[in-house]
Amino acid sequence: MxxxxxxxxxxxxxxxxxxxxxxxxxxxxxxxxxxxxxxxxxxxxxxxxxxxxxxxxxxxxxxxxxxxxxxxxxxxxxxxxxxxxxxxxxxxxxxxxxxxxxxxxxxxxxxxxxxxxxxxxxxxxxxxxxxxxxxxxxxxxxxxxxxxxxxxxxxxxxxxQPDVAQLFGLPRALTAEGIKRYGFHGLSYEYIARALPQHSHRANGRVVVAHLGNGASMAAMVNRKCVATTLGFSTIDGLMMGTRCGNLDPGLILHLMETKGFTVKDMTRILYKESGLLGVSGISQDMRTLLASSKPEAHEAVELFCYRIARELGSLAAAAGGLDALVFTGGIGEHAAEVRRRVCLQSEWLGIRVNPEANARHDIVISAGNSSVDVLVVPTNEEWMMAHHAQTLLAL
Ligand SMILES: Nc1ncnc2c1ncn2[C@@H]1O[C@H](COP(=O)(O)OP(=O)(O)O)[C@@H](O)[C@H]1O
Ligand SMILES: CC(=O)OP(=O)(O)O
Ligand SMILES: [Mg+2]
Missing domain, CATH: 3.30.420.40 (ATPase, nucleotide binding domain)
Structure with a gap:
């Protein structure tokens, strides 16, 4: 045999x-x-x-x-x-x-x-x-x-993350029950943190990673350890995603439940499945479809997606005390040059400058020579990260 x-x-x-x-x-x-x-x-x-x-x-x-x-x-x-x-x-x-x-x-x-x-x-x-x-x-x-x-x-x-980054401004008794900001997409961030030193000599500095897939989030790292992230208690906070709304005024949820009689089940469906790129465009949750569309609703959905990323980038740079590198990853981060272009254009105030040809080619380093921030495109590999953990834990 x-x-x-x-x-x-x-x-x-x-x-x-x-x-x-x-x-x-x-x-x-x-x-x-x-x-x-x-x-x-x-x-x-x-x-x-x-x-x-x-x-x-x-x-x-x-x-x-x-x-x-x-x-x-x-x-x-x-x-x-x-x-x-x-x-x-x-x-x-x-x-x-x-x-x-x-x-x-x-x-x-x-x-x-x-x-x-x-x-x-x-x-x-x-x-x-x-x-x-x-x-x-x-x-x-x-x-x-x-x-x-x-x-x-x-x-x-x-x-x-430091305690302050995990706290909500809620009564202590709720925090004690575990109502905190947890953050997600950690296997992807861990992979990027391991891979980054091969691509940037600033990997141990103040780095923001944008994981832009169907679910999307961003994390700020210092010394390749997380200091802040956009996803919080659940998987709908922070950025707008394929079908999830992202950051929302909590008063709005109370208002909708009160005035429209929406139940928890209704709100769950709306916020997780009917919002985001799909809800705003009314066309699709797929970034490829929206980028190819000439409809104004598709344009607006892409614009809001990029705007939210650029705003969160400013917030995460504040948490990290500055910005040395910005990394794009996930299906959209790795493949959608137009999304990267828009985010970087809006973030020029941080010293970001992109080389348009390198961005269009999806090079690993897409920042221009005069950029004070390294801008990179690094494919993530959550699967490898899991295989590596299994091998290490079991000493295989
Ligand atoms: N070539 C491309 N151009 C623009 N967007 C792309 C491209 N390829 C994939 N995407 C987008 O990536 C998203 C899916 O990302 P992915 O990381 O695979 O998602 P998941 O969260 O399911 O792992 C979809 O919105 C898809 O449209
Ligand atoms: C946590 C999360 O949002 O995961 P995904 O992107 O796979 O939906
Ligand atoms: Mg994913």
Whole structure:
């Protein structure tokens, strides 16, 4: 019998997609996955599994049959495809992105029954993400009972924020119950913090990272540790996102509930699913579609998206005591030169100057020679970060 190759599987279950990747157990683990893929369109009748191999060739592109395909059906379909296709591999660990680690978890951990109980207790803190993270862990435990499951928390990177950055101006009793600013997208920020010294000699200075994907946030780091971030208690604060509103006057929520009779369920739907780029444009949550559109509503949505980023950049620079480098990452940050151009133009007061050709080419360094701030485009790799954590924690 031929020897199986050993690998680490990673699972990143989001609100409408599930991503996975398989990394060969090398020392160190290569940033390039053996296979990576995702199931998109969960909850719709256009659910699809797409996967690419190491060389970037598409090796799966199949519809998942059914109306309103559920997360668990999508996960089942993905795992069935994966296990049937990668029979020559032995999975030695599974890394899971878990959005909320509460106050308890500030680093990755092996999931046992007690930990799983804690993760379930965090579900009310992140209702759109945490249930799917927990479901992913349970499904993998059932399929691969001998294999350790590692929870890697999105909140962990932000635990280094000073107390003042984690406090709301609310009564102390609520703070004592854990009503604090947690921050998310931590695996992405952690990856950027590790990768940055290769690209900028100012990596240990005052750096702001803009993670601009479907969910979007920004974080300020000093010495590659988080000092402030735009996401707070839930995953709707800060920047405007694909379908989430971002920073909002809390009085507005009270007003809408009172005058329109909206319930908590209505508000949840509006603020998480019907707002953001989608709500403002009335067209799409997809930045590509909006940039290609000539409709004024699309233009306004893009303008507001960029304006909010530029305003938060000023606020984060204040928290960090200045700005040495600005990093763009995430689907929009890595690919939308027009978004970077607008944000940087509005931020010239900070000494930012961009080289238009470098920006259009998506170079790693896009700042001009006369910029007092290094401006970079660094692709994130949350999947690699999880594989690395699993390898380190298990000493594989
Ligand atoms: N070439 C591109 N130009 C502009 N926007 C892009 C491009 N490629 C991807 N995007 C945008 O990136 C966003 C998705 O980012 P991603 O980081 O993949 O999201 P997720 O939060 O699901 O991980 C979408 O709004 C998409 O339109
Ligand atoms: C925490 C969060 O917003 O995650 P995502 O961007 O994957 O939706
Ligand atoms: Mg993402």
């Amino acid at each position: 031929s020897q199986k190759k050993q690998g680490i599987l990673t699972i990143n279950a989001g609100s409408s997609s599930i991503k996975f990747a398989l990394f060969p157990l090398d020392h160190p683990i290569s940033p390039q996955a053996e296979v990576s893929g995702q199931i998109d369109g969960i909850g719709t009748n256009a659910t699809k599994l797409v996967a690419h191999d190491r060389a970037g060739e598409r090796i799966a592109n199949q519809a998942i049959a059914g109306d309103a395909v559920s997360h668990s059906a999508a996960l089942d379909a993905m795992l069935q495809w994966f296990l049937a296709t990668y029979t020559g591999w032995q999975i030695v660990a599974v890394g899971h992105r878990v959005v909320h680690g509460g106050e308890r978890y500030s680093k990755p951990i092996i999931v046992d029954t007690t930990v799983l109980g804690h993760l379930e207790s965090f579900i009310p803190l992140a209702p759109l993400h945490e249930p799917h993270n927990v479901a992913g862990i349970k499904a993998l435990q059932a399929l691969l009972p001998e294999v350790p499951q590692i929870a890697c928390f999105d909140t962990a990177f932000h635990r280094s």
